[in-house]
Amino acid sequence: MPHHIVKAQAVTERYVNKQKPVVLTIAGSDCSGGAGIQADIKAISATGGYACSVITALTAQNTQGVSAVHPTPQAMIEAQLDAIFSDLAVTAVKVGMLGDSETIGTVASALRKYKPAHLVVDPVMVTANGDMLLVEDAVQCLREELLPLADVITPNLPEAAALLGATLPQKMTDVESLFSGLGQLDCGAVLLKGGFLQQEDRSPDWLLNGDQVRCFDTPRIMTPNTHGTGCTLSAALASYLGQGFTMSDATERAKRYIDQAILAGSRVRIGQGRGPVEHFFAL
Template sequence: MKTYKRVLSIAGSDSGGGAGVQADLKAISACGCFAMTAITAVTAQNTLGVRAIEPLPVNVIDAQIRACLDDIGVDAIKIGMLHSVEVIQTVTRVLADYPIKYIVVDPVMVATSGDLLVQQEAIAVMQKELFPLATVITPNLYEIEILSGKKIRSQEDLYLSIPALKSIGARNILLKAGHLECEEITDVLIDCEHDLEYRYPAKKIITPNTHGTGCSLSSSVASYLAHDFPLNIAVEKALNYLHEAIETAAGYRIGHGHGAIHHFYKWW
C-alpha cells in the first residue's frame, strides 16, 4: 500500500478562508501531502482585518495534537498562531513526547492588516521555548522588527538585522521580504548553526491579494521537508509555489481588502 506524506498544522482558524489553518490545508494539499489540523484559536476575520479572537482551551489543543500523532503520525509539523504563554507551553510540552523530524514555526505576531495576534508576554516565551525546537522559523517584516529590535525599511535593513537574529535561539531563520516596497525583493535563509546564508531574489508582484502568504509559505516549506528535500531546496520550492499562487491570484477579486492567494493554480 502507498503512504501519504503527513503534515500537521497547529494554528488558528480564519473564518475568511485566506489564512490560518484554512490556508494551511490548501497549501499542504497543493504541495502533495496529507493535511491535518490542531486549531489553537478561532478568529472572526475577513479580507479587511480581525474582528475577534477566541482561544481554545489548552486541553482541547493538547487532545487534537495527540489524536493526530497517536493514530496517523506525522512527517512534518507547521506551527502558526499560538495566542498565549499557556498555549505555547502546552504545544511545546506535547511535542516533547513525540519524535518529530521537522518543525516549521511561523511566529505569527502581526496579521497582514497590522493587527497584533499574540499577547505581548508570549513573544519572549515563544523565543525561549519554541524556537529551539524548530527546524526553521519564518518571520515576516514586522516580526523581524520585533525579534531583532531594528526597523526594516529596505533590503539593506533586512541584511543588517541578521547579526541580531542569529542570537534569538533559532537554528534556521527564513527572513521574508515580501512587505518591502521595492521592485526586487530577496528572501534570506540563515543557517545559524553553520553560519551560512541562502538568498532567493524575485520580482515583487503588485497585488492586494496577499492575505495568508506567510501561513501558506510555512506550510509549503513543511510539506517539502516532509518529502525529505534539504531545507534550502524545500525553501526554494516553497517560494516558487507561493510566487505562482500570488501571481495567479492577482487576476482575481475577492473581498474588499487583502484577498487570498490562489493555492490551486495548477488545477484551476
Template sequence: MPHSQDITPIVLTIAGSDSGGGAGIQADIKAISATGSYACSVITAITSQNTLGVSAIHPIPLEHIKSQLDAVFTDLNVVAVKVGMLADSDIIKVVAAKIRQYQPKYLVVDPVMVATSGDLLLQQSAISTLKEELLPLADLITPNLPEGEALIGCEAPQNEDQMGAMIESLRALGAKAVLLKGGHLECDDNSNDLLIEQENSELLSAKRVATENTHGTGCTLSSAIASYLAQGNRLHKAVYLGKQYISQAIAHADQLNVGNGHGPVHHFFCGHTNVR
C-alpha cells in the same frame, strides 16, 4: 504490505482558524494539499476574520488543544509540523511540550504576530515565551520584517543591508535556520527573502507582483515548506520550492474575486499537485 501512512507525507498544521478562508488553518490545508502532502490540523484559536480584518479572537481551551495534539500524534505518522498562530503564553507552552514529547522530524514555525491587515494576533506578553519555549526547537522560523523586529528588538529594516544586519541576532534565537521575509520592502522591484543558516546566508529573490490580494502569504509559504520537507527535500530545496510556490500563488491571486479587502492568494493555481 506497508500501511498507507508509511508512504504518505503527512504534515500537521497547528494554528488558528480564519473564517474567511484565506489565512490560518484554512490556508495551511490548501497549501499542504496543493504541494502534494496530506494535511491534518490542530486548531489553537477561532478568529472572526475576513479580507477586511480580524474582529474577534477566541482561544481554544488548553485541554482541548492537548487532546487534539494527542489524537493526531498517536495515530498519524506526522513527518513535518508547521506552527502558526498560538495567541498566548499558555498555548505556546502546551504546543512546545507536545513537540518535545512526540519529536516530529521537522518543525517549521511561522511566528504569527501581525495579520496582513495590521491586526495584532499574538499578545505582547507571549513573545518571550515563544522565544524561550518554541523557537529553539524549530528547524526553520519564517518571520516577516515586523515579526523579526519584534523578536530581536530592533528597528524594522528599510533595505537589504539592514536585513543583513539582523542575521546574528536572528541566529541567536536558537532555531536551526531562519527565513527572514522581505515582502514589506515595497520599494523594491523584487520580493527578497534572506535564508539564514548556521554557517551561511543566501538571498532568495522573486519578481514582486502588483496585487492587493496577499492575505495568508506567510501561512501559505511556511506550510508549503513544511510540505516539501515532509516529502524528503533538504531544507534549502524545500525553501526554494516553497518560494516558487508562493510566488506563483501570488501571481495568480487576481484570478480570484474574494472579499472587499486583501483577498487570498490562489493556492490551486496550477490545477495539479506540484510546482516542480
C-alpha cells in the same frame, strides 16, 4: 468491463500502499478561507502532503480584517494533539498563530513529547497593520519554549524586529543588520521574509542556515491579493521538508509555489479587501 470501471481500477491501483507525508498544521482558523488553518491545509495538499490540523483559536475574519477571536481551551488543544500523534505518522509540523504564553507552552510540551522529524515555526506576532498579536511575555515564551525546537522559523520583517527588540528595517542595509542577531537565536535555520521591504520591483527572502545566507530574490507581483501569504509559504515549506527535501531545496520549492499562487490569485476577485492567493493554481 465498462471503460469507466477499468479507469477507476487503474487509479485505485496507483494509490495502493502509497505513502504520503503527513503534515500537521497547528494554528488558528480563518473562516474566510484565505489564511490560517484553511490556507495551510490547501498549501499542504497542493504541494503533495496529507494535511491534518490542530486549531488553536476560532477567528471571525474576512479579507477586510479580524472582528473576533475565540481561543481554544487548553484541554481541547491537548486532546487534538494527542489524537493526531497517537494515530498518524506525522513527518512535519507547521506552527502558526498561538496567541498567548499558555498555548505556546501547551504546544511546545506536546512537540517535546512527540518529537516530529521536522518543525517549521511561523512566529505570528504582528498584523499587516503593525499591531502586536503577542504581548511581551508571550514573545519571550516563544523564544524560550518553541524556537529551540524549530528546524526553521519564518518571520517577516516586523516579526524579526520584534524577536530581536530591534527597529523595523526600512532599507536593505537595515535588513542585513538583522542577520547577525537572527543567526544567534536558539533555533535551526531562519527564513526571513522581505515582503514588507519598500521595494517596488523585487520581493526578496533570505535563508540563514548556519554560516550560509541564501537570497531568494523574485520579481514583486503587484496585487492587493496577498491574504495568507505567510501562512501559505510556511505550510508549503513544512510539506516539502516532510517529503525529504533539504532545507535549501524545500525553501526554493516553497518560494516558487507561493510566487505562482500569488500570481494566479492576482487574477481572481474574492472579497472586498485583500483577497487570498490561489493555492490550487496547478489545477
